[in-house]
Amino acid sequence: MTQNPNCYNLHNDSQQHLSDHLFKLVKNTLSDLVSSECIAIEEDMDVPPLNPGMIAAYYNTLFTKDVIVEVYTLSLKERTKLKGLLEVCIYDRVPVKIDNPNFEAPYFKTFLKVLNLLSCVDVMTSNGWLNALGAMDLSQMCAQGMWETDSPLKQIPHFEPEVIKRCKDAGVDSVYDIMELEDDTRNKLLQMNPAQMRDVATFVKSYPTLDVVHQLVKGDYTAGAPIYLQVAPSRDADDEEDEEPSDPVVIAPYYPLKKMANWWLVVGDPTTRQLLVIKKVTVNKSLKVKLEFTLPKGSHKLKLYVICDSYVGADDDISLDPHRC
Numbered sequence: 001m002t003q004n005p006n007c008y009n010l011h012n013d014s015q016q017h018l019s020d021h022l023f024k025l026v027k028n029t030l031s032d033l034v035s036s037e038c039i040a041i042e043e044d045m046d047v048p049p050l051n052p053g054m055i056a057a058y059y060n061t062l063f064t065k066d067v068i069v070e071v072y073t074l075s076l077k078e079r080t081k082l083k084g085l086l087e088v089c090i091y092d093r094v095p096v097k098i099d100n101p102n103f104e105a106p107y108f109k110t111f112l113k114v115l116n117l118l119s120c121v122d123v124m125t126s127n128g129w130l131n132a133l134g135a136m137d138l139s140q141m142c143a144q145g146m147w148e149t150d151s152p153l154k155q156i157p158h159f160e161p162e163v164i165k166r167c168k169d170a171g172v173d174s175v176y177d178i179m180e181l182e183d184d185t186r187n188k189l190l191q192m193n194p195a196q197m198r199d200v201a202t203f204v205k206s207y208p209t210l211d212v213v214h215q216l217v218k219g220d221y222t223a224g225a226p227i228y229l230q231v232a233p234s235r236d237a238d239d240e241e242d243e244e245p246s247d248p249v250v251i252a253p254y255y256p257l258k259k260m261a262n263w264w265l266v267v268g269d270p271t272t273r274q275l276l277v278i279k280k281v282t283v284n285k286s287l288k289v290k291l292e293f294t295l296p297k298g299s300h301k302l303k304l305y306v307i308c309d310s311y312v313g314a315d316d317d318i319s320l321d322p323h324r325c
Contacts, residue, residue, distance in 0.1 A: 051126035058122075121264075130268040130275045136307045143310045145254030152313030153178070157199040157251075158192055166191075174313050175207045206251050208261055208314050209236040210283065212306050216320060223297035229277075229320070231265055233306065234286035250310040259310060266305040267293055267320070276302070280309075299324045 001021075002013045010021055030047065033039040038053030049057070121139065124132035137148055144155045152174050153159045153167055166189055172178060178186065178200075192200065210233050217228040250259040260282055267276045276293040302320040 051122075055122045055126065125266075125275055125278045128275050130266075130270065130273045132275060132278075133266070133268075133305060133307065136264055136309065139309045140312045143250060143252045143255050143259065144312055145252075146312065148312075150312075155312060156203050158196045159200075163190060163192075175204060175311075176209070176313075179204055179207075179209075203251050206249070207311060208283075208308060210234070210263070210306065210308075210314070210316070211236060212304075212316060212318065214304055214318060214320075221295070221324070224294050226292050226294060229267060229291045229293075229304070231289045231291060231304065232286065233263065233265070233281070233283050233289075235283055252310060261308060261310045264305070264307040264309065265289060265291060266307065267291055267302055268305060269300055269302055271301060 001008050001010060001018055005011070005013045008021070010017060030039070030041065033053065034041060036052065037050055038056060039047050039049055041047055121132055121135045124135055141148060146154050151164050151168065153164050153172075156175065156178070159167075167173070167178075170189055172181065172189065181189070187197070190197070190200065213232040213234075215230045217230060219227075221227060250261050252259060262280055262282050264278060264280050266278045268274060269276065276295070277291045279289055279291060281287055281289060304318040304320055306316045306318070308314040
């Protein structure tokens with residue numbers, strides 16, 4: 001600053017002027033961070049981070065006005081649904097525009113939203129909102145370049161509308177249904193050439209089939225006391241006894257980067273719409289996870305949600321044994 005004061009809008013290079021400028025800079029920055037709910041200021045000295053601030057730091061995301069974390073923090077609510085999430089990610093907030101954008105093109109939708117989506121999920125889960133499941137669905141849509149109203153079959157290569165319609169008429173609605181078809185039935189239904197069928201087989205092999213074993217650790221459930229849920233997700237191997245499960249690299253032609261398939265493990269109460277605990281994991285073959293949460297006094301009917309961040313239709317929700325605190 002003393003070597004090039006004009007670059008920093010300084011009128012002179014005196015020590016007093018420099019100190020005043022730095023004091024104002026720090027004060028304004030702290031004020032912006034407080035208004036964005038990224039930090040708190042306690043007793044004029046301590047500056048502890050808040051959840052949005054830690055999220056912004058983790059994802060290397062800007063906090064200033066009209067950008068991701070502050071927009072999410074101030075815009076997202078406990079009952080925000082998919083439409084509201086899309087409105088938060090609207091195009092006019094993006095600083096760099098595209099000439100003649102095609103808003104219906106899957107690659108454009110992915111470019112627009114996918115890179116700022118992860119912090120959206122974290123902002124919602126940090127508030128304990130179960131509607132974060134909707135943001136997780138949006139993650140899948142961005143990865144695959146499709147809407148939630150589209151058939152899950154649209155993810156499979158060469159599944160054009162007429163192929164999807166034939167499948168639907170035959171009662172084949174999911175990727176798992178395609179897996180279970182006999183070869184002759186599949187060939188007759190899809191009507192594809194050998195090269196296309198190889199592409200289909202590659203995708204179907206990569207599509208995750210997750211087996212989830214869970215167990216609530218028995219104990220004296222007391223309101224406010226820790227409750228432990230052991231979860232053991234594992235990927236199914238192929239028919240050969242010694243063959244490893246396929247590499248969890250996502251087949252997603254509209255996604256701009258190489259992507260691994262990750263999973264959110266969520267325990268929530270759909271009645272109160274409260275999210276109790278969440279953990280994001282990568283399941284290469286098998287995994288054991290212990291989730292810890294607490295419950296208020298009363299009866300509870302909880303669910304374990306197993307949500308993929310990359311594929312549509314691969315999720316599961318499991319009812320947990322009801323219990324009373």
